[in-house]
Amino acid sequence: MSLGYFSYPMPVNEPVLSYAPGSNEKNALKKALADLKKKELDIPMYIGGKAIKTGKKIAIHPPHEIAHTLGHFHLGEEKHVKQAIDAALKAKEDWAAMSWENRAHIFLKAADLLATKYRYQMNACTMLGQSKNAYQAEIDSACELIDFLRFNVHFLSEIYKQQPISGPGMHNRLEWRPLEGFVLAVTPFNFTAIGGNLPTSAAMCGNVVVWKPANTQIYSAQIFMRILKEAGLPDGVINLIYVDGPTLGKVCFSHRDFAGVHFTGSTGVFNSMWKTIGENIPKYRTYPRIVGETGGKDFVIAHKSADVDAVVTALARGAFEFQGQKCSAASRAYLPSNIAEQVKTKLVAAIQSMKMGSVEDFSNFINAVIDEKAFNNIARYIDNAKKDKKAKILVGGKYDKKHGYFIEPTVIETTDPKYASLCEEIFGPVLTIYTYDADEFEAALDLVDSTSPYALTGSILSQDRAAVELATNKLRHAAGNFYINDKPTGAVVGQQPFGGARASGTNDKAGSMLNLYRWLSARTIKETFNPPVSYGYPFMQES
Ligand SMILES: NC(=O)c1ccc[n+]([C@@H]2O[C@H](COP(=O)([O-])OP(=O)(O)OC[C@H]3O[C@@H](n4cnc5c(N)ncnc54)[C@H](O)[C@@H]3O)[C@@H](O)[C@H]2O)c1
Numbered sequence: 001m002s003l004g005y006f007s008y009p010m011p012v013n014e015p016v017l018s019y020a021p022g023s024n025e026k027n028a029l030k031k032a033l034a035d036l037k038k039k040e041l042d043i044p045m046y047i048g049g050k051a052i053k054t055g056k057k058i059a060i061h062p063p064h065e066i067a068h069t070l071g072h073f074h075l076g077e078e079k080h081v082k083q084a085i086d087a088a089l090k091a092k093e094d095w096a097a098m099s100w101e102n103r104a105h106i107f108l109k110a111a112d113l114l115a116t117k118y119r120y121q122m123n124a125c126t127m128l129g130q131s132k133n134a135y136q137a138e139i140d141s142a143c144e145l146i147d148f149l150r151f152n153v154h155f156l157s158e159i160y161k162q163q164p165i166s167g168p169g170m171h172n173r174l175e176w177r178p179l180e181g182f183v184l185a186v187t188p189f190n191f192t193a194i195g196g197n198l199p200t201s202a203a204m205c206g207n208v209v210v211w212k213p214a215n216t217q218i219y220s221a222q223i224f225m226r227i228l229k230e231a232g233l234p235d236g237v238i239n240l241i242y243v244d245g246p247t248l249g250k251v252c253f254s255h256r257d258f259a260g261v262h263f264t265g266s267t268g269v270f271n272s273m274w275k276t277i278g279e280n281i282p283k284y285r286t287y288p289r290i291v292g293e294t295g296g297k298d299f300v301i302a303h304k305s306a307d308v309d310a311v312v313t314a315l316a317r318g319a320f321e322f323q324g325q326k327c328s329a330a331s332r333a334y335l336p337s338n339i340a341e342q343v344k345t346k347l348v349a350a351i352q353s354m355k356m357g358s359v360e361d362f363s364n365f366i367n368a369v370i371d372e373k374a375f376n377n378i379a380r381y382i383d384n385a386k387k388d389k390k391a392k393i394l395v396g397g398k399y400d401k402k403h404g405y406f407i408e409p410t411v412i413e414t415t416d417p418k419y420a421s422l423c424e425e426i427f428g429p430v431l432t433i434y435t436y437d438a439d440e441f442e443a444a445l446d447l448v449d450s451t452s453p454y455a456l457t458g459s460i461l462s463q464d465r466a467a468v469e470l471a472t473n474k475l476r477h478a479a480g481n482f483y484i485n486d487k488p489t490g491a492v493v494g495q496q497p498f499g500g501a502r503a504s505g506t507n508d509k510a511g512s513m514l515n516l517y518r519w520l521s522a523r524t525i526k527e528t529f530n531p532p533v534s535y536g537y538p539f540m541q542e543s
């Protein structure tokens, strides 16, 4: 029961801590890293609030130090997917009936726990488990996840306020119901914040959720689950399971109560999910919501008027932060012939100054890529470029997996505007450069628009306003997040709602009101105060 309209104003973004030398936060984070390194965690699944251990233990190693074991997670099987769905459906009625303010406060409390008590432990888990440096972990597993929780509470409050008008003698209202059934959240390795946001955004709306993270993100996912429990999330509202993708899909996508999937990951996996769901439509109680944010082949195009240092920085940070493993990472650059040589020279120098190694040494800008499969895939693109006459390696190109999955930040230059590494998502520290005739800017924009099937992020760097306008118009559908004089990464919740279209997903803009609508199913209720008591129209009283 709610006895008032309670207010959840727009929050401010969580401040990003600097981890400067000698700072309290740096000391606290170093301690959290050391503490985690001293123990091996035994990580259960969480089904109906219970910790489930199957005994099938899978080891977790830091990608940058594969000889070290951080702990083990307990692998589940088909019966655990069924148990998770049953636990979710059992929790559904009470959760959906809970007043909004009580639901909201669980997520606001989780945000506060994350911002204070668990901040360093969470960042340390992300650093060790996903090989993210301190700054990248801070903007992901602390700030972005805290922002997702706080801003979504505000956005949902604004949605609940949206109501229709009422004519005389009646009242109309919209009830923002949760979906009928359970929501499946399937999350990627690269952002702890995305892992936390996909299940909680749906749950906040009154839904119950089965959450399956990538195996390579379980080390940080488990701590978020423990935070939610400590914040008071009732048992069964979010059920965290570790199973392989096909097993998950087999059970969830053939279940009558499957109400929607909240996915972030590769385009291929999303396409296969969509196909299976389509084939199973007659089995479901209701049409499921299918929300997926998928791959990218994100561009930077510089105009001949661009500031050289701004282009170099946009590329160095945009392409290589977190080893290029952001769906938003710059992976193709189009340089005008008048400044191309200057940009390349400065970019090579910047990259040569980047240190690579363990996350425990805070001076390392580059750490390891996530696992051996990713390492081998990225190395294949580099090897092909080494062999190919149409390409050459400008800088980097070496890789080594003896101690960890290390790949040097690499720039490929090609003379072929349709070269494979300009078209395909690599998801690693590889940037491909193509130089265009500085006087053919409009043709270069057409090339950017037509080279890859993706449309996630992109940047234009220019000091010429007409060129900015032309690029903004011609590239309207080439990116869901378009940046002017900036790198194409680093969207902030509440500031740059995030997502792309074409092969990059359904563009439901994580961290915005648009996303939350997908987890709600409105019911319109009209109440008439003085109902008519005869069926005739006034004109029928005379012939
Ligand atoms: N657009 C965005 O907002 C965004 C954000 C982050 C990552 N990404 C994309 O994610 C990808 C990298 O992440 P990843 O390597 O974890 O992606 P992935 O597609 O390999 O895995 C994503 C999730 O899907 C699961 N999965 C894999 N196969 C499955 C199957 N057959 N059925 C059901 N689930 C299955 C994985 O276990 C994981 O939990 C890149 O393509 C990147 O561009 C996109």
Ligand SMILES: N[C@@H](CCC=O)C(=O)O
Pocket: 190, 191, 325, 326, 327, 328, 329, 488, 489, 490, 491, 492, 498
């Ligand atoms: N929101 C992040 C990207 C998330 C995808 O991996 C950014 O804007 O860089």
